Amino acid sequence: MDLLWTNLRIPVEEDSLLLTTIARKLNVPEQSISGLRFARRSLDARKKPHLVFVYTIQLSLNVPNTEVSRILARVPGIKEVQPEEPVLWPKPSKKLKSRPVVIGAGPAGYFAALALARRGYAPLVLERGDRIEERTRKVQEFWDAGTLDTESNVQFGEGGAGTFSDGKLTTRIQDRRIADVLDTFVKHGAPAEILFLAKPHIGTDILKEVVRGIREEIKALGGEIRFRSKVTGLIPSGDRLQRVVVNGGEEIPTEAAILAIGHSARDVYEFLFNSNIALEKKGFAIGLRVEHPQALINLSQYGVEEHPHVGPADYQLTFQDVRTGRGAYAFxxxxxxxxxxxxxxxxxxxxxxxxxxxxxxxxxxxxIVVTVGADDFPTAHPLAGLEFQREWEHKAFLAGGKEYRAPAQRVVDFLAGRVSEHFDLPATYTPGIVPCELHSVLPAPVGDVLNRALRVFNGKIKGFAGEKATLTGIETRTSSPIRIVRNGQGESLSMAGLYPAGEGAGYAGGITSAAVDGLRMAENLMAQYAKVE
Structure with missing residues (x-):
């Protein structure tokens, strides 16, 4: 019998003896436990420095049914596992004349393409940037020398913006597709622990290898991936998609395309607006990056500067400003x-x-970012949030000396309104920093809220606003400033056969939710269209 055990609490020092501890708590022999699988593991640090892992596990017991019944009655948090309902796929009503196209090779685009390829649709993926190997070289050139390739950078290229991040896979959504996303990551080289950690992450180094693996699976299943292939137009027939335009000239026939452009494809938003595709402006958040010694965060969260049984500590901080109604939070x-x-x-x-x-x-x-919305934008135009981002990014560019160096300031100096004369904690940002009064590169309401939020956060984490805290700016790409409006079937309100997906469409935030949305749009496409025979 398969059992699910929630709220199983194990001191971190005993984690290496987990099977022995489980057998002891259940009062059964270790050899009677099989099929042990971790569904979730989180960390309880409320009684620091005494830390506890909190598990949800699934297991099978080879003991008499009477003993299982006694365990169910005696041990809190254990119950029988209910079988999952199978997913029933609808039968499509139309047959494709041309293969489906996926626009963008980020998590939404690649997972959509993978789902299509696994069911025989042989999709064509069009990515404006480079494959991950060449993209990595271009990004490093930018960090080392300030040489920016506007088509292949931290935002554009195979793997999407999340490839050059922490590779966090946490998400607030609840969806059956999350398991498929995580299983796919593990299949292509991610550590198996992401299947059960409460805060899973891969890291940019491993994520690059995972991206390569997904690319090769799509190709092995009959899909095609073209790099340096920017979609610059959509050609309809009536109100239905008929062709996509690539690099300003080539026209590729397709009746169904998944539009997974990422949250920074501003030129694509502009041609979508000019093509009368329904768009809405959307709020997001802007602010600054703050850096601290990791030991300072560990001490606050764990009670010690370094713990031998857990990794470096993270934090979640929120602040609701009563004066303005704006929220500030760690992102x-x-x-x-x-x-x-x-x-x-x-x-x-x-x-x-x-x-x-x-x-x-x-x-x-x-x-550390502050929410902004339509009232902050210069006009009521659907692209006004995009122009708002540009304005403040350009101010930061000027403040940094026009060479992509970042304006920077100690937190204590930001709160005092003075330029920093030195930095107790040197900033890690490359190509480098320039001391600056950072209020000058922020909208005044955002800077005011950050002042109050940083003081509150200092009360939660001692030293958060201390001398060993460095700020760099500006952080503007927290999410898309635009939503590409779609109907209940996932299609654009303005063009049948066009399926906006992921962060760039305004329907996701982060690697996992973007991948899930890509899978969802692929399912919607396959529900309507049978593959080309």
Missing amino acids: CMCPGGRVVAAASEEGGVVTNGMSGYARDTNIANSA
């Missing part, structure tokens, strides 16, 4: 990471956080 927290240059357009500075799987830089960083 994309990267333990043991670094701050990276993430611009995709000339004349703008953008920051982001990144870390490898080991999270071993001894520096913690996170964006």
Whole structure:
């Protein structure tokens, strides 16, 4: 009989003896336990430095049914596993004349393409940037020398923006497809622990290998992937998609395309607007990156500067400003990471956080951002949020000396309104930093809320606003400033056969939710269209 055990609490020091501990708690022989699978593991640090892992596990017991009944009655949190209902696929009503196209090779695009390829649809993937190997070289050139390739960078190219991040897979959504996403990552080289950790992450180093593996599976199943192939137009027949235009000239016939462009494809948003595709402006958040010694965060979260049984600590911080109604929060927290240059357009500075799987830089960083919305944007135009981002990225570019260096300031100096004369914790951002009064590169309401939020966060994590805290700016790409409106079947309201997907469409936030949305749009496509024979 398969059993599910929730809220199983194990001191971190006993984690290596987990099977023995489980057998002891159930009062059964170790050899009677089989099929042990971790469904979830989180960390309870409320009684630091005494830390506890909290597990949800699934297991089978080779003991008499009477003993199982006694365990069910005696041990809290254990119940029988209910079988999952099978997924029933609808029968499509139309047959494709041309293979489906997937626009973008980020998580939404690649998982959509993989789902289509696994069911024989042989999709064509069009990606404006380079494959991951060449893209990595271009990104490093930008970080080392400030040489920006506007088509292949931290935002554009195989793997999407999440490839140069912490590789976090946490998500607030609940969806059956999450298991498929995580299983696929593991199949292609991600550590198996992501299947059960409460806060799973891969790291940019491993994520690059995973992306390569997904690419090769799509190709092996009959799909095709073309790099340096930017979609620059959509040609309809009536109100239905008929062709996509690539690189301003080539026309590729297709009746069904998944549009997974990522949240920074501003030129695509512009041609969509000019093509009368229904768009809505959407709120997002902007702010600054803050860096601290990792030991400072560990001490606050674990009670010790370094714990032998757990990795570097993270944090979640939120603040609701009663004066303005705006929220401030920590975003994309990267333990043991670094701050990276993430611009995709000339004349703008953008920051982001990144870390490898080991999270071993001894520096913690996170964006501290404030919500902005339609009232902050200069006009009521659907693309006004995009122009708002550009404005503040350009101000940061000018403040940094026009060479993609980032304006920077100690937190204590930001709160005091003075330019930093030195940095107790040198910023990790490359190509480098320039001391600056960071309020000058932020909208005044955002800077005011950050002032109050940082003081509140300092009360939650001692030293958060101390002398060993460094700020760099500006963080603007927290999510898409635009939503591409779609109907209940996932198609654009303006063009049948066009399926907006992922972060760039305004329906996801992060690697896992974008991948899930890509799978969902692939399912919607396959529900309507049978594959080309």
